[in-house]
Amino acid sequence: MAFKNQGSSPSALVIEDIKVDSVVLLRMLQKLNCEVTVARNGEEAVDLFLRGKIFDIVFSDQDMPVMTGPEAVAKIRAMGATEVKIVGISADFGGMEAFMQAGADVFVPKPMKLQTLESLIQDVIRKKNMSG
Template identity: 60%
Template structure:
């Protein structure tokens, strides 16, 4: 499922989250930053999107999901050569930071995520994109 913000910032975001409420919270946050958003309910759906040739600037990935966990998906996505995409691992688990960083996530964010923190990461991605276009 994809959502396109009006006046898009051109940041393509993938939200990988099995919890409906959490998905909607993240969707609302990302729409504030005018991102184009695709939703996946588990790691397998996320990996399948990359197999289809889809590209994203940022992935917000939950840890524990059915079918395929976030860390399992990150390993597969990185193995496909996707090194430019910024991956945020998200969880309320105590051991989640080590798990996410060890599999290739760029950043770990404890749940619940603060909108200000997400905003600073989105701004960083927008600036990086602008610099590569110049």
């Protein structure tokens, strides 16, 4: 189901080192009319924020080379990116605590379901429409 939204499509950042997982999430987000950027690890994601990129929502995997998801989330929050909704994703339920301590808004176990994704995107669109 595509969303009718006033204004621009929500911009999403997917931080995921496993190609197949990032492609699945990318396709689901595109179905929901999101503009998607993919980073292969936390460091790439942090670099995007350092370069001034702005996202409405970030989906971060937990275990990645170079910089883990929770490390990236903590750095992104420390840069002052407080408005962006950050979703931690992991097959490991122990990941919830790490993400929440790092400053994530939500934790979702893998595999991500389309309806879960859809409700997260709807929240972001509602917030965008209220502030815009």
